[in-house]
Amino acid sequence: MTEILVLVEHVDGEVKKVTLELLTLARSLGEPSAVWAGPGYTPEAKARLAEYGAEKIYVAGAAEIADYVVAPKAELLAQLVAAASPAAVLIASTAEGKEIAGRLAIKTDSGVITDAVGVGDGVTADQSIFGGGVNVKSRVTRGTPIVAVRPNSTPPQPSAGAGAEEQVTVTLSDAARGAKVVDRVKQEKGARPELTEAAIVVSGGRGVGSAENFALIEKLADSLGAAVGASRAATDAQWYPHQFQVGQTGKTVSPQLYIAVGISGAIQHRAGMQTAKTIMAINKDPEAPIFELADFGVVGDLFQVVPQLTEEIEKRK
Incomplete structure (x- = not known):
């Protein structure tokens, strides 16, 4: 061979x-x-x-x-x-x-x-x-x-x-x-997997509403052993660090499961995640473009859906 x-x-x-x-x-x-x-x-x-x-x-x-x-x-x-x-x-x-x-x-x-x-x-x-x-x-x-x-x-x-x-x-x-490494600083590794290598990614967008509300996204991600991502709107608003941005100007991910929470699905974001094997979207707007791409969609208020989803996942562990 x-x-x-x-x-x-x-x-x-x-x-x-x-x-x-x-x-x-x-x-x-x-x-x-x-x-x-x-x-x-x-x-x-x-x-x-x-x-x-x-x-x-x-x-x-x-x-x-x-x-x-x-x-x-x-x-x-x-x-x-x-x-x-x-x-x-x-x-x-x-x-x-x-x-x-x-x-x-x-x-x-x-x-x-x-x-x-x-x-x-x-x-x-x-x-x-x-x-x-x-x-x-x-x-x-x-x-x-x-x-x-x-x-x-x-x-x-x-x-x-x-x-x-x-x-x-x-x-x-x-x-x-020509370019020598003169120093190395070890990044503290958290419990979550690295974004671009994670098998599951949970991302939050404009619909999350604030930096404090990203705790909902993190809790859902942790229940699944997933990485946390964010849309450009969320990172530009400084609700989540820019190194976690998923999209054309951020990181490209191809997980087995991608959960988009409060993300409308603009082409800029879709470019960074649409090769995921399975896509699930949670959005209160039934006309959100993300549903055109999603394998599973939940039309509802993320502040009600996400806590219930997290609770159900924890029950089944």
Whole structure:
């Protein structure tokens, strides 16, 4: 089978969920090979990657890979593309991942596709473009296909791989050392999952009415083990921090379940969440555009519906 390179996303040695999704997707295209860049590789990480289908694991554990911004990972991948001639390279479509994909495309003279929500036969990518108004299928026609895939686009499914380990070294160019990391500040991690990786997202919009009322959204999210999001109207009103904005000018999410509470469903917001597998909307306006997109809709006052929904969920735990 043809080799598919998957760049591993990891934090403090822990493999992130999006990598397991990419390995699952890679199995449908060929033979997955995980690429570990930077320090932190452990036997536990190896076992995790093999559990989800990695037949080979390229380990570049040099500390200097993490000492510089983005470029070393692109150079590592370019080296592996030249040596292994893979059928494709899969990368998480995060802010960093998309930059790595772009740099890699230049280095390998290849085409690149970002924000894919699926990849099929012939490395044909599914994309939602123009603010979510058009769904297209795209293929790279030059070089090695490089595809950045949105988190939560593919449910991770374990399937044991050989996990054969191969140590690799990369010689960084002067250009790769152009931006050095001089300090790191560890962000305190809350109990909720990260927004772009969460399987369930509960978002509040203008209808929530105030910052204080976002406690209703948070309580519902916590009952489901979900992340909290917000529309642009809510973040612009300073009811919720901007880093939680979902939409064309915010973050793009593709959860298994998206609950829109008090959100009208303007195209700007829809562009950031319409690839969710299941969408539920709660809005008092039966003509709200969000209902055109929703799989399930509740027409009602969110201040009555949300507490009842939260209470019922808690009962069923």
